[in-house]
Amino acid sequence: MRTSQYLLATQKEVPSDAEVISHQLMLRAGMVRKVAAGMYNWLPTGLRVLNKVAHIVRDEMNKAGAIEINMPVVQPADLWQESGRWEEYGPELLRIKDRHDRDFVLGPTHEEVVTALVSNEVNSYKQLPLNLYQIQTKFRDEVRPRFGIMRGREFIMKDAYSFHLSNECLDSTYQLMHKAYCNIFERIGLEYRPVIADSGSIGGAVSHEFHVLAESGEDDIAFSNQSDYAANVELAEAITLETSPEATQDLQSVDTGSASTIQEVCELLSIEPAKTVKTLLVKASDEVATDLVALIVRGDHSLNDIKASKHAWVASPLEFANADEVVTATGASIGCLGPVQARVPLIVDASAAACADFVCGANQNNTHYTGANWQRDVGEFEIADIREVVAGDPSPCGKGNLEIRKGIEVGHIFQLGDKYSKAMNCGVLTETGKHEVLQMGCYGIGVTRIVAAAIEQNHDKFGIIWPDAIAPFKVVIIPMNMHKSHRVKEVAESLYSALSDANIEVLFDDRKERPGVMFADMELIGVPYSIVVGERNLDNQQVEIKNRRSNEKTVIAIDEVVDTIK
Ligand code: ATP
Ligand code: MG
Numbered sequence: 001m002r003t004s005q006y007l008l009a010t011q012k013e014v015p016s017d018a019e020v021i022s023h024q025l026m027l028r029a030g031m032v033r034k035v036a037a038g039m040y041n042w043l044p045t046g047l048r049v050l051n052k053v054a055h056i057v058r059d060e061m062n063k064a065g066a067i068e069i070n071m072p073v074v075q076p077a078d079l080w081q082e083s084g085r086w087e088e089y090g091p092e093l094l095r096i097k098d099r100h101d102r103d104f105v106l107g108p109t110h111e112e113v114v115t116a117l118v119s120n121e122v123n124s125y126k127q128l129p130l131n132l133y134q135i136q137t138k139f140r141d142e143v144r145p146r147f148g149i150m151r152g153r154e155f156i157m158k159d160a161y162s163f164h165l166s167n168e169c170l171d172s173t174y175q176l177m178h179k180a181y182c183n184i185f186e187r188i189g190l191e192y193r194p195v196i197a198d199s200g201s202i203g204g205a206v207s208h209e210f211h212v213l214a215e216s217g218e219d220d221i222a223f224s225n226q227s228d229y230a231a232n233v234e235l236a237e238a239i240t241l242e243t244s245p246e247a248t249q250d251l252q253s254v255d256t257g258s259a260s261t262i263q264e265v266c267e268l269l270s271i272e273p274a275k276t277v278k279t280l281l282v283k284a285s286d287e288v289a290t291d292l293v294a295l296i297v298r299g300d301h302s303l304n305d306i307k308a309s310k311h312a313w314v315a316s317p318l319e320f321a322n323a324d325e326v327v328t329a330t331g332a333s334i335g336c337l338g339p340v341q342a343r344v345p346l347i348v349d350a351s352a353a354a355c356a357d358f359v360c361g362a363n364q365n366n367t368h369y370t371g372a373n374w375q376r377d378v379g380e381f382e383i384a385d386i387r388e389v390v391a392g393d394p395s396p397c398g399k400g401n402l403e404i405r406k407g408i409e410v411g412h413i414f415q416l417g418d419k420y421s422k423a424m425n426c427g428v429l430t431e432t433g434k435h436e437v438l439q440m441g442c443y444g445i446g447v448t449r450i451v452a453a454a455i456e457q458n459h460d461k462f463g464i465i466w467p468d469a470i471a472p473f474k475v476v477i478i479p480m481n482m483h484k485s486h487r488v489k490e491v492a493e494s495l496y497s498a499l500s501d502a503n504i505e506v507l508f509d510d511r512k513e514r515p516g517v518m519f520a521d522m523e524l525i526g527v528p529y530s531i532v533v534g535e536r537n538l539d540n541q542q543v544e545i546k547n548r549r550s551n552e553k554t555v556i557a558i559d560e561v562v563d564t565i566k
């Protein structure tokens with residue numbers, strides 16, 4: 001590509017309305033231009049990077065056995081009414097009408113459309129499992145679109161949806177997708193962490209987010225300093241409990257220890273099998289073991305209700321087998337678990353809860369408590385403090401303490417279970433001829449957001465420093481005063497042909513600009529290598545190669561250039 005025939009669109013000035021560095025640099029490097037709030041044109045340089053990200057995502061999805069399809073951006077409201085999300089989904093869902101006054105939405109996600117598709121196309125267990133994906137435009141009417149394409153209203157997502165007969169099969173595809181996501185972020189060259197996450201309004205039980213670590217991140221991520229444990233702090237408010245040793249003794253009699261799955265615990269405690277299970281970080285007083293983990297078993301309540309109740313949860317269903325007590329608020333259940341030796345109930349202050357109506361499970365024999373008497377009945381316990389998890393808190397995994405860093409959510413995977421398949425009657429005939437509803441997983445990656453996240457992690461005061469895997473060009477040829485020197489022009493042209501012939505993505509800066517302007521533009525755009533062609537080195541049949549990341553300059557023979565860059 002020759003800059004003279006290209007739309008370089010670089011800008012010197014730092015745009016005043018761009019808060020984060022990636023937004024500033026994407027505007028200055030001529031990658032995107034705002035059309036309206038949260039909507040952007042992708043200029044050639046931006047699109048080249050975006051396409052590289054999409055290529056890596058597509059390649060890893062294909063390798064993991066997912067199959068590409070394409071679904072429409074505009075979706076009929078009936079599907080959303082069928083799933084129940086027509087009512088559930090807030091104002092982020094942009095609703096539109098066609099000329100016949102029929103309702104439609106601009107797709108913020110595609111669970112409904114894909115479930116309807118599979119429901120029609122797949123009839124037999126023999127066609128399963130199936131994992132379908134697309135890389136496609138989404139629209140979410142974000143209340144606060146910001147940071148450029150990082151939180152756009154229109155953005156590109158890779159969304160995959162898997163369909164299974166059993167939870168075991170769902171889990172194995174989920175693990176495959178988890179691995180594929182790790183491959184994607186490693187290939188792109190980003191520092192990232194998979195973290196335990198909340199599945200929010202989308203429903204489901206098991207969920208992980210993938211975060212690129214960066215100061216401008218909107219999420220706080222809590223990590224154990226001694227294990228792989230990591231969770232989104234959004235879910236990890238800590239509750240500090242004061243308990244008496246006697247009270248702890250009382251609870252030794254509760255026996256849920258025989259249960260090994262959430263399902264079994266729910267049965268033992270006679271509670272509705274939960275749709276979502278989260279652990280809660282509990283700090284107990286000294287008399288009690290400090291590494292308690294509590295669980296919130298969420299019923300039909302939406303996450304927002306529970307959040308409003310100020311209760312806190314870190315997700316990890318791993319240790320539910322040791323649950324000691326389950327307390328349910330209307331529609332919501334709260335469980336507590338710890339090591340068998342140190343059982344302590346989770347105590348909830350009714351006044352802090354959104355609902356005043358509690359059912360106490362397990363050892364309390366499903367006693368129904370309302371408002372104030374609830375507190376009296378379990379009066380031996382009091383909440384001393386409810387607060388956010390802070391750095392230094394013990395990790396809920398029992399190993400080490402928590403560190404907290406900022407993260408940008410670039411991916412999110414969920415085990416949805418049958419939320420959509422049940423509502424939309426998506427099932428198949430099994431081997432025995434029985435009709436069975438499918439289990440689903442869904443797996444999203446913010447393709448456009450990754451571009452911004454990569455810049456947040458890879459820049460300096462001169463501009464972007466692309467990881468090689470997603471650089472818009474691998475190398476740029478910068479000729480010194482080509483318009484005055486025939487020799488410089490000749491060598492630059494021949495290098496351009498040789499590099500192009502070797503299938504290396506090369507930009508040839510053939511503008512009539514001063515060298516300083518060219519250097520500044522190419523550093524801003526972040527091309528990994530520059531080849532500087534100048535009179536002085538040509539005397540020895542040499543050119544200078546500069547590495548954008550290390551700033552290292554080496555002088556090499558002209559005929560070694562292609563092999564060096566390759
Ligand atoms: P966020 O918490 O940032 O609002 P989300 O949890 O609502 O994201 P998901 O529904 O999990 O997003 O969608 C999958 C992925 O799509 C996210 O992990 C993120 O990378 C990307 N994404 C979501 N919203 C946006 C947006 N407004 N602009 C760009 N990318 C987005
Ligand atoms: Mg969102």
Ligand code: MG
Pocket residue numbers: 409
């Ligand atoms: Mg999120």
Ligand code: MG
Pocket residue numbers: 209409411412
């Ligand atoms: Mg998410």
